[in-house]
Amino acid sequence: EAQVTQNPRYLITVTGKKLTVTCSQNMNHEYMSWYRQDPGLGLRQIYYSMNVEVTDKGDVPEGYKVSRKEKRNFPLILESPSPNQTSLYFCASSSGQGYNQPQHFGDGTRLSIL
Amino acid sequence: DAKTTQPTSMDCAEGRAANLPCNHSTISGNEYVYWYRQIHSQGPQYIIHGLKNNETNEMASLIITEDRKSSTLILPHATLRDTAVYYCIAVKTSYDKVIFGPGTSLSVIP
Numbered sequence: 001e002a003q004v005t006q007n008p009r010y011l012i013t014v015t016g017k018k019l020t021v022t023c024s025q026n027m028n029h030e031y032m033s034w035y036r037q038d039p040g041l042g043l044r045q046i047y048y049s050m051n052v053e054v055t056d057k058g059d060v061p062e063g064y065k066v067s068r069k070e071k072r073n074f075p076l077i078l079e080s081p082s083p084n085q086t087s088l089y090f091c092a093s094s095s096g097q098g099y100n101q102p103q104h105f106g107d108g109t110r111l112s113i114l
Numbered sequence: 115d116a117k118t119t120q121p122t123s124m125d126c127a128e129g130r131a132a133n134l135p136c137n138h139s140t141i142s143g144n145e146y147v148y149w150y151r152q153i154h155s156q157g158p159q160y161i162i163h164g165l166k167n168n169e170t171n172e173m174a175s176l177i178i179t180e181d182r183k184s185s186t187l188i189l190p191h192a193t194l195r196d197t198a199v200y201y202c203i204a205v206k207t208s209y210d211k212v213i214f215g216p217g218t219s220l221s222v223i224p
Contacts, residue, residue, distance in 0.1 A: 004157070031208060031209050033211065033212075035211075035212070037155075042213070042214045042215060042216070043158070043212060043213065043214040045211040045212075045213075048209075048211065050209060058211060059211075088155060090157055090158070092212070094208045094209065095208065096208055096209065100146050100163065100165075100205070100206075100207060100208055101208040102148065102150075102160035102163060103160065103208075103212055104160065105157035105158045105159070106157050107156060107157045108155060108156065108157050110155075
């Protein structure tokens with residue numbers, strides 16, 4: 001089944017403790033992206049990647065890191081999490097084949113930083 | 115990207131067609147109209163997209179006006195599982211970030 005898989009789905013942690021949220025897709029998609037969703041603010045893009053070893057900042061990259069060493073994986077790293085990074089996070093992927101293809105989203109990761 | 119506007123909320127009786135409107139009066143010629151939905155806090159789900167012509171798939175139909183300034187998503191036989199927030203957006207390429215506005219909260223009523 002074609003899917004985008006995020007882990008963990010839920011995490012409660014403390015300020016300053018490094019964490020990684022993994023994202024994997026099995027559709028051979030070139031494009032991957034991370035979003036956070038907060039009440040009243042909608043979906044905001046954190047980082048995106050056009051292909052392996054190619055990443056760029058989205059609208060709210062501060063406090064986050066990403067890497068794209070393999071096509072299927074795009075982990076989101078919080079080196080020193082803070083309470084304002086408490087949010088619902090989504091990973092998405094899209095194929096670059098054809099002029100316009102939809103983005104496929106994972107089921108989300110709910111992070112609580114205390 | 116063009117700004118889209120949608121009604122805040124709508125109700126629909128179970129089994130009836132749900133018609134969700136979207137205005138995108140500033141859409142440019144190379145922007146596609148996309149519809150996604152989000153059920154509770156699950157990951158947004160792609161529904162359908164189109165450029166000029168009306169489109170239909172197993173989930174829904176998309177009707178785009180001739181001037182492309184508005185569109186309507188049609189769920190032909192709404193079920194309780196279609197209760198969700200529906201987002202209409204305009205994007206140019208596969209790599210455009212997805213920017214969701216408030217969307218339309220659709221409630222399907224038994």
